[in-house]
Amino acid sequence: MSDLSNLLPILWGGFCTTLAIFGLTLLFSIPLGLLIAVLKMSKWRVVRYPVSFYISVMRGTPLLLQIVAIYFGSYYLSEYAGVDFSFDRFPAVIVAFSINYAAYFAEIFRGGIQSVPKGQYEAAYMLGMTRTQTFFRIILPQVVKRVVPASANEVITLVKDTSLAQVIAVTELFALAKKQQAAYASIYPLFVAGVFYYVANLLLSVLFAYLERKLNYYK
Amino acid sequence: MPILKVEHVKKSFGNLNVLKDISFELNAGEVLSIIGPSGSGKSTLLRCITQLETIDGGLVQVDGKDMVLPGEKGAPVKYAPAKVLREIRLSTGLVFQNFNLFPHLTVLQNLCLAPVRVLGVSREQARETGRSLLKRMGLEGKEKAYPCELSGGQQQRVSIARALAMNPKILFFDEPTSALDPELTGEVLKIIKKLAEEKMTMVIVTHEMAFARDVADKVIFMDGGYIVEQGTPDFVFNQSGNERLSQFLSRFSKN
Numbered sequence: 001m002s003d004l005s006n007l008l009p010i011l012w013g014g015f016c017t018t019l020a021i022f023g024l025t026l027l028f029s030i031p032l033g034l035l036i037a038v039l040k041m042s043k044w045r046v047v048r049y050p051v052s053f054y055i056s057v058m059r060g061t062p063l064l065l066q067i068v069a070i071y072f073g074s075y076y077l078s079e080y081a082g083v084d085f086s087f088d089r090f091p092a093v094i095v096a097f098s099i100n101y102a103a104y105f106a107e108i109f110r111g112g113i114q115s116v117p118k119g120q121y122e123a124a125y126m127l128g129m130t131r132t133q134t135f136f137r138i139i140l141p142q143v144v145k146r147v148v149p150a151s152a153n154e155v156i157t158l159v160k161d162t163s164l165a166q167v168i169a170v171t172e173l174f175a176l177a178k179k180q181q182a183a184y185a186s187i188y189p190l191f192v193a194g195v196f197y198y199v200a201n202l203l204l205s206v207l208f209a210y211l212e213r214k215l216n217y218y219k
Numbered sequence: 220m221p222i223l224k225v226e227h228v229k230k231s232f233g234n235l236n237v238l239k240d241i242s243f244e245l246n247a248g249e250v251l252s253i254i255g256p257s258g259s260g261k262s263t264l265l266r267c268i269t270q271l272e273t274i275d276g277g278l279v280q281v282d283g284k285d286m287v288l289p290g291e292k293g294a295p296v297k298y299a300p301a302k303v304l305r306e307i308r309l310s311t312g313l314v315f316q317n318f319n320l321f322p323h324l325t326v327l328q329n330l331c332l333a334p335v336r337v338l339g340v341s342r343e344q345a346r347e348t349g350r351s352l353l354k355r356m357g358l359e360g361k362e363k364a365y366p367c368e369l370s371g372g373q374q375q376r377v378s379i380a381r382a383l384a385m386n387p388k389i390l391f392f393d394e395p396t397s398a399l400d401p402e403l404t405g406e407v408l409k410i411i412k413k414l415a416e417e418k419m420t421m422v423i424v425t426h427e428m429a430f431a432r433d434v435a436d437k438v439i440f441m442d443g444g445y446i447v448e449q450g451t452p453d454f455v456f457n458q459s460g461n462e463r464l465s466q467f468l469s470r471f472s473k474n
Contacts, residue, residue, distance in 0.1 A: 117319075119315060119317060119319035120319060120321065122271055122313075122315070122319060123315065123319035123320075123321070124333075125270075125271070125308075126269060126271070126308065126311075126312065126313045126382075127332075127333035127337060127381070127385060128305065128308055128309045128333060128337040128338075128385070129332075129333060129336065129337055133336055133337075137332065137336070138321055141323045142322065142323055145323070217365065218322045218323050218365045218366070218367050219322065219367040
């Protein structure tokens with residue numbers, strides 16, 4: 001048991017980093033995803049095509065590679081350009097996660113927006129509402145309800161994906177657990193880390209189930 | 220002066236000419252019923268006048284305002300500036316076949332949203348108007364209900380109230396009872412009749428022949444993108460003698 005009392009504070013520190021990656025990624029990727037979803041539905045090809053390309057790259061290559069590319073890529077490009085715009089490790093992780101998850105959220109949001117019946121736009125139009133009013137007061141509230149189940153999936157995956165940050169030596173939960181594994185010469189720390197992830201996701205599942213119930217006040 | 224003037228309106232979807240040459244007029248306080256077989260262009264005509272579709276030719280004038288600018292013959296239709304179109308839109312209300320209520324808002328919120336956000340009416344004023352409209356629709360006590368909690372007939376009455384809350388000069392109905400069970404149809408028709416008695420200007424596309432005859436001051440029979448016959452209900456239903464019209468009407472009297 002003394003093992004556990006030594007281990008827990010260490011892993012807790014890593015878990016806080018994990019939570020920080022998780023929270024900041026959601027904070028940036030959800031609004032960005034909404035913006036990308038709207039851009040992808042643009043009537044102009046010059047907007048739509050680059051956005052489609054961006055989404056296909058984000059979804060078509062490993063997040064691991066994207067983290068490395070943002071971190072080292074920004075470093076080498078800065079050297080080359082003579083202007084320093086390189087990212088530190090932690091910001092690099094947040095940028096990579098945010099633009100990656102924004103692509104996934106964008107596709108979920110686009111599906112949600114397009115599933116709102118045309119009649120809703122027509123009714124708002126006939127009432128003289130502007131396009132902005134229609135989107136924020138009529139469409140978006142209905143989209144929220146439609147995208148909650150699919151978004152829950154992404155959010156839960158994100159909790160586990162944070163472990164990829166160790167590729168550029170950000171000491172999140174999994175990286176620390178691995179270090180302890182070596183120190184203890186046992187997989188026990190990894191198992192404890194697994195419990196952390198599991199409990200976090202259990203809480204999120206409960207939260208999303210509650211949210212779905214809350215949004216069930218209309219059909 | 221007529222409150223609604225439609226002259227030589229044409230509309231096609233690709234190669235399909237839905238409206239070929241439509242002209243009619245309507246005075247304020249009058250009720251117009253539009254009847255005709257499916258695919259005759261009734262709903263498209265309504266959607267063109269309410270700006271949900273654009274026309275390919277002709278002229279539409281609502282309350283003295285021109286929707287399209289006069290152009291050379293054969294030239295593509297040029298619509299009036301956005302500001303004018305918006306004014307026209309605000310003077311017209313539309314009741315949809317499938318209601319299109321906002322499902323995430325309560326009945327009263329459905330009624331108040333546009334008056335507050337679009338017309339700038341105060342929240343209290345909008346609520347008061349909303350409540351009195353619901354009373355007129357026989358929907359007292361349903362203020363806090365969500366559309367999904369109401370029957371189809373009740374939903375349609377809410378959507379009529381929502382349109383009336385904007386105080387339109389002309390109210391259009393696109394087959395308002397087609398999505399309803401026969402037993403719910405009556406309650407909606409009763410409301411429309413009441414509005415007719417109150418001298419609301421209305422254009423109603425409907426398959427309810429008896430209703431079209433009873434409520435209207437004027438009836439238009441459309442077929443194949445043309446107005447085949449128009450006139451008083453008595454003329455259209457009893458005296459016209461037009462072959463296509465009597466064929467169409469005989470199908471209803473058989474049932």
